[in-house]
Amino acid sequence: MKIECTIDGKALSLSVNSNKPLSLILMEDVGNRSLLCHCKGEACGNCIVLLNDEATLSCVIPAFRLKDATISTFESYQKTRLCRDIERAYLRNGNTPCPNCYASKTLIIESILQTLTNVRSTRTGPIMSRPRIPASLDEGLDEKAIIQELSLNTCQCMHMSELVQIVETALSFRRRKRVPRN
Amino acid sequence: MYQGIRSPVIHTPKTLNEFNATILRYPNARIWAGGTYIMSQKEYYPSDSKDSIIDLGGMEEMKKITRNDRFVEIGSMVSASQLLYAGKLVLPAILQETLETLASQIVRRQITVGGSLCIPDMRLALSTTLAILDASAEFKFYQGGKVSTHWIPVARMYDKEGKLALGVDNALLTRIRIGLDYGDFHSLFTVEDPMRNTEKCVIFAFQANRSQNSLSKVQFCMNFPTKAFHMSKDIESKLSSLTLPIHPERVNTISYELVAELKKQHSTITALQLERGRRMFESVLHKLNSKTLQT
Numbered sequence: 001m002k003i004e005c006t007i008d009g010k011a012l013s014l015s016v017n018s019n020k021p022l023s024l025i026l027m028e029d030v031g032n033r034s035l036l037c038h039c040k041g042e043a044c045g046n047c048i049v050l051l052n053d054e055a056t057l058s059c060v061i062p063a064f065r066l067k068d069a070t071i072s073t074f075e076s077y078q079k080t081r082l083c084r085d086i087e088r089a090y091l092r093n094g095n096t097p098c099p100n101c102y103a104s105k106t107l108i109i110e111s112i113l114q115t116l117t118n119v120r121s122t123r124t125g126p127i128m129s130r131p132r133i134p135a136s137l138d139e140g141l142d143e144k145a146i147i148q149e150l151s152l153n154t155c156q157c158m159h160m161s162e163l164v165q166i167v168e169t170a171l172s173f174r175r176r177k178r179v180p181r182n
Numbered sequence: 183m184y185q186g187i188r189s190p191v192i193h194t195p196k197t198l199n200e201f202n203a204t205i206l207r208y209p210n211a212r213i214w215a216g217g218t219y220i221m222s223q224k225e226y227y228p229s230d231s232k233d234s235i236i237d238l239g240g241m242e243e244m245k246k247i248t249r250n251d252r253f254v255e256i257g258s259m260v261s262a263s264q265l266l267y268a269g270k271l272v273l274p275a276i277l278q279e280t281l282e283t284l285a286s287q288i289v290r291r292q293i294t295v296g297g298s299l300c301i302p303d304m305r306l307a308l309s310t311t312l313a314i315l316d317a318s319a320e321f322k323f324y325q326g327g328k329v330s331t332h333w334i335p336v337a338r339m340y341d342k343e344g345k346l347a348l349g350v351d352n353a354l355l356t357r358i359r360i361g362l363d364y365g366d367f368h369s370l371f372t373v374e375d376p377m378r379n380t381e382k383c384v385i386f387a388f389q390a391n392r393s394q395n396s397l398s399k400v401q402f403c404m405n406f407p408t409k410a411f412h413m414s415k416d417i418e419s420k421l422s423s424l425t426l427p428i429h430p431e432r433v434n435t436i437s438y439e440l441v442a443e444l445k446k447q448h449s450t451i452t453a454l455q456l457e458r459g460r461r462m463f464e465s466v467l468h469k470l471n472s473k474t475l476q477t
Contacts, residue, residue, distance in 0.1 A: 001189055017189040019235065021227055040224050043378055048288070055288045060221040062214075064192045064237060111288060145287070152286045154378075 005069045008032075008076035014063075022058035022066060023047040026073060034074035034103045045153035046100065048107040049073050055111035057152070074103030082110060085177070089170035095162050101155035105163070112149050112167055113174050115141050191234040195241060198322075198356070204236055205324050205352055211236045213354065215259060215297030218289060219304075222377065244296070244356055247272070253362055258296025258319075258355045262308075263287065265295060274360070276368035276389060280311040283372050296355040299336065304407050305344035306376055310387045313337040313413060314401040317360045324352040333359070337403070337413055342447060344411035365391035365399050367470060371462040376407040383407050384455050386462040395426045395474065402466075404440075404459050410448035414440065427471035437464045 001018035004011070007030055016025055026032040026049070035047055039059060047058040050072040077083055086109050090096045097105040141149070143164060150163045193211065195201040205211065211234045212220075220226060238244065244259040249272045256265060265273070266281040284307055285293060298308045299319065317336045322329055334348070336358070341347040367390050374383040385405040391398045400421040404412045417440055424432070437460050444451055444459065451459075 001192070017187060017228075018192050019190050019227060021221060024227065040226075043222060054291060056292070057288065060218050060289075060292060062217060062221065064235070065217075065239065108288070115287065141287070145282070149286045149288065152288055 001063060003063055003066050005066045005071060007071045008073055016063050018062070018064045020063045022049065022051075022061040022063070022071070025063060025066075026058060026071075032073050032075060036100060043154070045108075046104045046155065048104040048111075048153075050077065050107065050110075055107050074107060077107065077110070078103075082113075082174075085113070085173040086110065086166070086170045088173055089166045092169050093162065093166050095158060095166070098155060098157035101153050101157060104153050105150070105155070105158075108149055108152060109163075109167055109170060112141060112146055113171055116171055117174055187228045187230065188232055190231070193234060193236045194239070195236065197241065198243060201236065201238075201241065201354065202322070202324070202329050205354070206327055206329075208234050208236070209324070209352055210234075214238060215300070216261065216292045216294040217297070218292050219297065219301045238296075251362070254360045256295055256358045256360070258294065258299075258357055260295050262290040262293040262295070262298070266290065274315060274362075274364050274368070276364075276370055276387065277311055277315065277360070279370050280307045280387070283307060283370070295358060299339070299358070300346060300355055302346045303344075304376065304380070305340060305385075305405050305411050306407065307370070307372055307385045307387075307405075309336060309340065309344075309411070310385045310403045310405040311370065312358065312360070313403045313411075314387045314389050315360050315364055316401070317358050319355050320357045320359070321348065322354045322356060323348075323350045324354075325350055340411045342411065343409060344405065344407065365389040365401075367392055367473065369466045369469060371465070373458050373462070380407050381452065382454060382458075384458045384462065386459065386466070388463075388466045390421070390470070392426060392470070392474065397424050397426055397428075397470070398422055402463075404444070404463070406448070406451050406455050406459070409450045409455075410444065412444060412448065414443055417443070426474040428467055430468075433464055433467045433471075436467070 001016060003014045003016065014025065014029055016029055023035055023038050027035050027038065048055050049058045051061060052070050086106050146164055146167055147160055150160060193204045195204050214235050214237045238259055241259060244257040246257045247260055247268050248255045254272050262281050262284050266278060269278045269281065284290060298306055313336045318333045319336055319339060321332050321334055323332060339346060369388045371386040376383045388402040390400040400418045417436060420436060440463055441456055441460050444456060
């Protein structure tokens with residue numbers, strides 16, 4: 001099956017099996033280095049990517065659902081200014097996820113921040129020119145919901161309370177950035 | 183790496199008529215809704231399955247939510263996330279709670295209502311809640327080149343072990359209908375993630391109507407995801423005749439009756455699951471008592 005899609009800003013035409021999971025396409029056909037393994041249904045939560053600007057588990061997206069899709073992996077996300085908020089939050093809290101889950105946890109936190117700030121990020125472009133679109137159909141998130149989101153990644157390298165703290169810190173950075181300056 | 187693996191043919195019908203034509207032509211095709219369950223199976227890829235896939239993702243007529251003064255109808259391709267958003271105005275509170283506990287927001291965007299109800303061998307929280315809400319599902323059956331439409335109560339879609347039991351090979355769930363005449367007390371308990379900890383998970387949904395200190399229209403479902411989908415008309419009718427508050431000894435007696443019934447009918451349930459189920463059941467009845475005494 002031939003699929004036209006955009007991965008990390010590059011327009012690609014891929015010839016892959018129609019039911020091949022996106023995680024395997026990224027690892028085997030695109031050579032993406034931010035995805036480390038394919039869990040084969042173990043639901044490890046280590047394969048998060050942004051599919052059309054929404055965080056998604058790439059192991060449950062088949063190739064035939066990728067026609068004309070825009071996929072951003074951690075490789076391109078880490079170059080954006082949005083990632084800086086989360087990296088600064090890691091530094092501020094003195095704790096960083098392990099290399100296995102770093103990409104995935106960061107993208108989950110980004111998804112939470114998008115919901116909480118109600119702004120959906122674009123892959124590139126200056127922050128102030130981003131379109132203001134409701135980030136999610138579910139409105140808002142309480143702490144229980146944040147923990148539920150973070151639990152999607154099963155790596156135990158960090159305690160949940162530390163991750164919640166990081167989300168709060170990153171959120172304060174993100175909100176500060178959104179205050180219009182005269 | 184996967185030489186010799188055949189790429190399945192993907193059919194993408196846009197309307198029900200197109201779907202009907204496709205399924206009658208390719209009766210062995212796999213019907214694909216959200217795909218979260220199919221793709222989370224270990225043997226999903228690579229596999230040597232030669233069956234083609236019918237992707238329901240393009241069928242707009244199955245993505246609608248409509249409501250009138252008697253019921254809500256939900257298209258089977260509505261995602262859990264979309265339903266949760268719409269649900270704040272149109273759905274019973276217990277269904278919203280169920281959708282919130284179903285999975286994280288990231289996964290909820292992919293899970294579809296129809297896909298969740300039609301998992302062949304495992305029952306999740308959505309089936310449990312819809313069963314106690316007396317929801318019905320519209321199915322199109324495809325047999326011998328003919329199409330027939332049937333409304334089936336969600337509670338009767340499954341056998342006692344919770345496996346999908348429709349009695350036909352090819353069927354399509356098109357919409358769910360939920361009546362708006364539900365009880366004023368409801369409770370949902372989910373212990374452990376049914377996908378990750380199937381052997382320890384218990385899901386319990388309960389609803390009832392309290393009027394003048396008496397209990398009526400009691401409905402409950404205790405779900406042990408791969409082992410039992412238990413609804414007891416016997417215990418429901420016993421509870422329906424009770425006056426509130428229920429005496430703690432009576433609560434105790436009924437909960438052990440439920441355990442005995444579960445043990446008798448479902449031998450595979452573990453002791454841990456049984457104990458969890460019993461405590462959930464007791465806890466709901468105590469919560470019911472406490473609400474009664476507060477008012």
